[in-house]
Amino acid sequence: MKSLLPASLQSAWDVQDTVTRRARLCELAFAGWKIPRCGEFSDMRRLGGPLVVYTDERAHCGDGKTLWSPGDEAPWPKSTFCSEYLTPKPYMRGRSLRRLVVGRLLFEIDYASDASWMSNVDGSYSVRGRAWDANRASDLLRYPMYAIDLVGGGLQNADGEWEEFAVDLNVCPGVPLEVVNMVGRETLAESVSSFCHERGYLR
Secondary structure, eight states, rough: OOSSSSSHHTTTTTTTTSSOOHHHHHHHHHTTTTOOOOHHHHHHGGGSSSSEEEESSSSSOSSSSSEOTTOOOEEEEEEEEEEEEEOOOSOOEEEEEEEEEEEOOOOEEEOOOSSSSSSSSSOOOOSSSOOOOOOGGGGOOOOOOEEEEEEEEOOOOTTTEEEEEEEEEEOOOOOOOOHHHHHHHHHHHHHHHHHHHHHHSOO
């Protein structure tokens, strides 16, 4: 699908999303999201549990990462960045929720895979009922479009609710056809353009 980002921003924006995974997790924490414990492999392996090892911190769509468990071989430098693997309880493995922000619109998409620990590999997805107001006034993430992937960490907070952790930030996400059909491409493009004008990205 043709990009929803205004043409005048195409050359100025990082449409390839080349920032490292560790930098994106720092952004998520800055914006108020709870993130898993993360750091260099030499330190993180002392936690004694499974880790997501990022062999390529700039890769997306399931590439550049592997699931490591204690006892497995570790054919990568000790300084390789990794994060704690959060088993998606109370759901089955390979489950996540994606919060897709397109301008001022928010969509929630459930991803599921019974074949992989990664929810977007050999699985399916479904878009939750409708578009919501993304409430960008209090949003510390400055991007016209972005997606945050959330997993349940098998922990409950003081209110008995299952906690969610943000494990990925993609600032140039794909937009599923179901989302386009839900509101129309023109509405999505206008939402992005309006946000860019409000933030002063367009004159």
